[in-house]
Amino acid sequence: MQVSVDLFIPCFVDQIAPDIGFSMIKILEKVGCSVHYNPNQTCCGQPAFNAGFFSEAEEVASKFVADFRQALEREHHYIVAPSASCVGMVRNQYERLLAGSLQKEYLFALENKIFELCEFLVDVLEIDRVPGAYYKAKAVYHDSCSALRECMIYDAPRKLLANVEGLELYSLEYAQECCGFGGTFSAKFPAIAAGMAMQKVEDALKQGADVIISSDFSCLLHLDGYIQKHQKNIQTRHIADILASGW
Known part of the structure; x- marks a missing residue:
């Protein structure tokens, strides 16, 4: 088919x-x-x-x-x-x-x-592995609010990442909390949004992660703003780029 x-x-x-x-x-x-x-x-x-x-x-x-x-x-x-x-x-x-x-x-x-x-x-498609996917890093996965609460997506990205060769996946302590982006929220309430980004990034660093992975680039863009401003030693990557790496 x-x-x-x-x-x-x-x-x-x-x-x-x-x-x-x-x-x-x-x-x-x-x-x-x-x-x-x-x-x-x-x-x-x-x-x-x-x-x-x-x-x-x-x-x-x-x-x-x-x-x-x-x-x-x-x-x-x-x-x-x-x-x-x-x-x-x-x-x-x-x-x-x-x-x-x-x-x-x-x-x-x-x-x-x-x-x-x-x-x-x-x-x-009932696929939990992208053949050949390889990405050497210690990572955490960030659930966007839209994925978690609007689309009820939780297991799917974790199943795919668990089968990426070389990737060590750790859990965030505050995995279900917002990163602070929220579309217009971060523009209307920048101080609060920055504080929420700080909590998410510091949580990732506490887990020993090299990279924060998510399926929503808007969240990653927001988190990366905090990372770059405060020169934190961690990267952000969209899950599509992770699954497409190594082959």
């Missing part, structure tokens, strides 16, 4: 860390998927939605559905993103945004066809 995947690349990944998208392609093709990318895609609408601009968010959501209609109308065709934040937005908020729209007929398909990368590999 040929599984087809349409990539959804979040705005901040596209603009700041496009290599994450290329790592996704490498991984998905490695495990036998046919990968497609629609260059007309833009945003999931989350920034506008979180800021209270609901009519603008509805317009972006309608465009999202139009851009990915092919995946929604075909069997064994999925939408996969390297961000639980965007996936959570589509799954949990589009029903509200598109309830009165011509696109509402696609809501059920959307909720069942869009996946964060790790949950797609583990829960849909």
Whole structure:
């Protein structure tokens, strides 16, 4: 059975860390998927939605559905993103945004066809290992709030990382606490957000980690800001880059 995947690349990944998208392609093709990318895609609408601009968010959501209609109308065709934040937005908020729209007929398909990368590999493809993945480091895994609370993703990334050759994975003491990013939260309350980032980074250092891994680049960007400002001896890496390393 040929599984087809349409990539959804979040705005901040596209603009700041496009290599994450290329790592996704490498991984998905490695495990036998046919990968497609629609260059007309833009945003999931989350920034506008979180800021209270609901009519603008509805317009972006309608465009999202139009851009990915092919995946929604075909069997064994999925939408996969390297961000639980965007996936959570589509799954949990589009029903509200598109309830009165011509696109509402696609809501059920959307909720069942869009996946964060790790949950797609583990829960849909039933894969817990990316062949050849190698990354020599001591690491901790950071659960983004969106992954943990909106998408209920916990086991999938850990299963994949447990099978990365050379990687020693340790647990954070405060694993389920927010890193402080929270989208507009870090812009509105920078002092509180910085304090939360400090707690997360110091927790990772306490565990002896060389790297903090996450499936949400926005969290890593926030944590890396604290790391760079205070010159902490630790790195941040997206899980797609880890799984695509060594082969």
